[in-house]
Amino acid sequence: xxxxxKEMELIIKEAHLDGCKIQGVVQNSFHSVTWELxxxxxxxxxxxxxxxxxxxxxxLISVDTKPQKTKKLQRFEQYARKNLEGSxxxxxxxxxxxxxxxxxxxxxxxxxxxxxxxxxxxxxNIIVTDEDLVIQDLLLRRPGRDETSASRLEIExxxxxxxxxxxxxxxxxxxxxxxxxxxxxxxxxxxxxxLTKQIxxxxxxxxxxxxxxxxxxxxxxxxxxxxxxxxxxxxxxxxNSYLMKKGMTSVTVTDWNKDPNGDAKVTLQLDPxxxxxxxxxxxxxxxxxxxxxxxxxxxxxxxxxxxxxxTKARFEKALxxxxxEQADIRRLKAILEKxxxxxxxxxxxxxxxxxxGFQILAGRNAKENxxxxxxxxxxxxxxxxxxxxxxxxxxxxxxxxxxxxxEVLLDAANIAVLYSKGxxxxxxxxxxxxxxxxxxxxxxxxxxxxxxxxxxxxIKPDPQRxxxxxxxxxxx
Numbered sequence: 001x002x003x004x005x006k007e008m009e010l011i012i013k014e015a016h017l018d019g020c021k022i023q024g025v026v027q028n029s030f031h032s033v034t035w036e037l038x039x040x041x042x043x044x045x046x047x048x049x050x051x052x053x054x055x056x057x058x059x060l061i062s063v064d065t066k067p068q069k070t071k072k073l074q075r076f077e078q079y080a081r082k083n084l085e086g087s088x089x090x091x092x093x094x095x096x097x098x099x100x101x102x103x104x105x106x107x108x109x110x111x112x113x114x115x116x117x118x119x120x121x122x123x124x125n126i127i128v129t130d131e132d133l134v135i136q137d138l139l140l141r142r143p144g145r146d147e148t149s150a151s152r153l154e155i156e157x158x159x160x161x162x163x164x165x166x167x168x169x170x171x172x173x174x175x176x177x178x179x180x181x182x183x184x185x186x187x188x189x190x191x192x193x194x195l196t197k198q199i200x201x202x203x204x205x206x207x208x209x210x211x212x213x214x215x216x217x218x219x220x221x222x223x224x225x226x227x228x229x230x231x232x233x234x235x236x237x238x239x240n241s242y243l244m245k246k247g248m249t250s251v252t253v254t255d256w257n258k259d260p261n262g263d264a265k266v267t268l269q270l271d272p273x274x275x276x277x278x279x280x281x282x283x284x285x286x287x288x289x290x291x292x293x294x295x296x297x298x299x300x301x302x303x304x305x306x307x308x309x310x311t312k313a314r315f316e317k318a319l320x321x322x323x324x325e326q327a328d329i330r331r332l333k334a335i336l337e338k339x340x341x342x343x344x345x346x347x348x349x350x351x352x353x354x355x356x357g358f359q360i361l362a363g364r365n366a367k368e369n370x371x372x373x374x375x376x377x378x379x380x381x382x383x384x385x386x387x388x389x390x391x392x393x394x395x396x397x398x399x400x401x402x403x404x405x406x407e408v409l410l411d412a413a414n415i416a417v418l419y420s421k422g423x424x425x426x427x428x429x430x431x432x433x434x435x436x437x438x439x440x441x442x443x444x445x446x447x448x449x450x451x452x453x454x455x456x457x458x459i460k461p462d463p464q465r466x467x468x469x470x471x472x473x474x475x476x
Contacts, residue, residue, distance in 0.1 A: 002056035002118055003179070005099050006165040010175050012101060015047065015060055017092035022105075025080035028068050033076070033126060033139065034061065037089075048180070049101075049116050051139065052124035055183045058101055058116060060176040076126075079137040084128070087112065097158045112136070115153065129153050188325050195332035196319060202336065203315035210308045213356045216407045217304055219464075221297035227290035233268055234283030237276075244276035289458070296406050304405075348376050350392070351419075353469045355411040358399060360469075362415045363392040363447075370447035379436035382409075383451070384416045387429040391420020393447070395435070413457055414465045423461065430457045 003011070017037065023044065024036030032050040046061035070077075087107040094101055099119060105112040111131035117124055125147065126139035133153045141148055170178035237244070240253040248270050258264040270279045318335045322328055349371040351362040361376060363369035369392060377383070380398035385391065394416040396404055413430050422428045433454040441448040 002054065002120070003058070003099065004165040005094070005097055007167050007175070007179075008058065008099055008101060008118065009094055010167055011058055011060075011179065012092060012094055014174060014176050015058075015092070017047065017089050017103070020089045022084055022087045022089070025077055025084060027070050027074045027077035027080075029070060030074075030140075031056075031124075033080075049126060051116065051118055051126060052121075055186060056118045056120075056124060057179055057183055058118070059179045059183075060174075061180060062177065076137060076139045079128075083107065083136070084112070084114075095155070095158070097160045098156075127153060188329065192321075192325060192329055192332070195329060195336065196321075199315060199318055199332055199335055203312070203319075206311055206315070207308065209357045210304060210311065213405065213407060214301065214304045214308065216356070217297050217301040220407065220410075221294060221301060224290040224294035224297065227287055227294050230283055230287035230290055233266075234280055234287060236266065237268055237280045237283060241276045241280060244270065244279065246275050247272045300406050348372070351415070351470065351474055353415070355469060356405050356408045358402075358404060358408045359397040360408075360412050360415060361395040361397065362419055363394075364419050365392070366446045369393040373435070373438075373447060373449065377435045379434065381435045382412070382432055383435050383438060384409075384412050384430055384432040384457075385451075386416055386420040386422050387431050387456070389420045389422035389425075389428065391416060391422065394419075409457070410459060410462075411465055411469055413459050414462055415469065417459065417461050418466055418470075425461070427458060427460050430459065431455065432457060 020037040020039045022035060023038050026034040026036065028034055028048075028050075031052045032048065035047045035049065036044065037047055038044050045063075047058070048061050049058050050056050084105070084107065087105040089103050090106050091104040092101065093104075099117065101116040101118075103114040103116075105114065113129045113131065113133070115125075115127045115129070117127070119125075122142055122145060124140070125142065127147065128136045128138070130136060133155070135147065135149055135151050135153055137149055138147055147153070167175065172178055236253055236255060237251070240251070243253060244251050249272050250267050250269050252265055252267045255264040255266045268283075271282060274282065315335075318331060348361075349368040350364060353360050353362075361372055363372050372393060372395060377395045378398065382396035382398070382404055384394040384396070394412050396408060396412050409432070413432075416430055417423055417425075417428045420428070431451060431454040433451045437453045438449040438451055441450050
């Protein structure tokens with residue numbers, strides 16, 4: 001609850017600001033300023049002003065209260081330090097029956113005024129004028145109200161309202177101290193509630209992201225669970241290679257392991273362009289690839305589940321309140337800073353999507369490739385490209401202290417294949433490296449680069465991944 005004019009009158013009377021010098025100005029937020037003052041009797045002390053909020057107020061600040069500062073030096077704070085520090089408050093008073101405090105200042109012979117208005121809505125402001133009421137600067141610039149630098153401040157004279165205003169009941173000898181304690185407690189309660197909500201939202205986001213990655217890893221594992229069957233089929237083909245000839249699309253052989261009587265038959269698909277030996281080796285190659293993918297998916301799944309549990313426990317511990325409200329606020333702020341979500345690029349050339357918390361950028365032609373490489377990719381970002389087919393560049397944006405998971409790499413690889421001439425191939429080779437290991441080809445075509453320290457990756461295009469990552473209109 002903000003102050004009424006009667007309560008402002010009492011606070012100004014208790015504060016005794018006439019003759020005080022302004023020694024410092026600290027902007028605590030977009031709506032609040034702390035004035036560091038000095039007089040001979042009290043020494044150095046602080047006076048707090050807050051406008052435009054539910055707790056709008058003016059009050060003295062006790063010695064044990066240290067005002068918070070904004071992260072960056074604000075415009076009004078810069079002005080005040082240059083033009084107001086060193087000024088003497090020759091008179092502190094209130095406009096009659098109004099929620100406006102006025103300071104008359106003497107800044108080494110220059111006469112200034114500061115109007116602090118605790119109005120509700122857009123009227124709230126802290127305004128600095130010269131002695132002719134020409135505005136020098138404001139805490140909040142409001143062009144719609146003609147409240148900007150160099151405009152003239154209009155003062156509305158008010159008469160006493162029929163409505164009765166009273167000073168709320170308080171304990172102790174100082175209403176200033178009561179307001180400071182009550183409002184500070186309310187601010188801390190509100191801040192802790194806000195931070196707790198933000199932490200809860202952050203936890204939901206992080207756990208949802210991990211759940212998505214876990215499901216993706218489970219799908220990959222399940223899709224490759226039967227890798228032993230490929231080896232089994234390869235063994236059968238090897239034993240019956242004499243029945244195969246180049247140009248055959250399939251062969252039907254006896255599976256003696258399933259039926260010793262020879263009644264079990266199995267038909268295996270063949271690549272007509274390959275020799276019998278190459279077809280047999282193809283089954284073994286697919287077996288090795290499926291086995292490796294399965295084992296990697298199992299390992300990734302174990303890691304993701306452990307990360308899910310540790311993340312959940314960490315957030316739940318952070319959300320558990322204690323009796324020390326200030327310690328809770330400091331802890332919640334620290335958690336928010338550490339878990340600040342990665343800023344995603346929202347606009348630019350090419351296609352953008354997200355996988356496992358990583359942003360993926362993809363160029364669809366040479367112009368987009370070049371634009372992404374020049375202006376949107378950084379040294380630690382991952383670059384992917386099809387090896388034997390011309391196509392788009394794909395970038396996985398770097399996240400600090402995060403390695404690119406296998407599933408994210410496979411998602412990016414499928415996008416690279418989608419925007420290449422190899423999109424209809426059964427199997428596509430790619431290579432990938434960090435952007436800092438790319439160099440432009442001298443006199444080469446637009447966007448052409450030569451990679452180094454690259455690694456190889458072979459994938460079978462997966463339409464389901466593309467459907468999950470991109471809307472239909474971007475799936476060619």
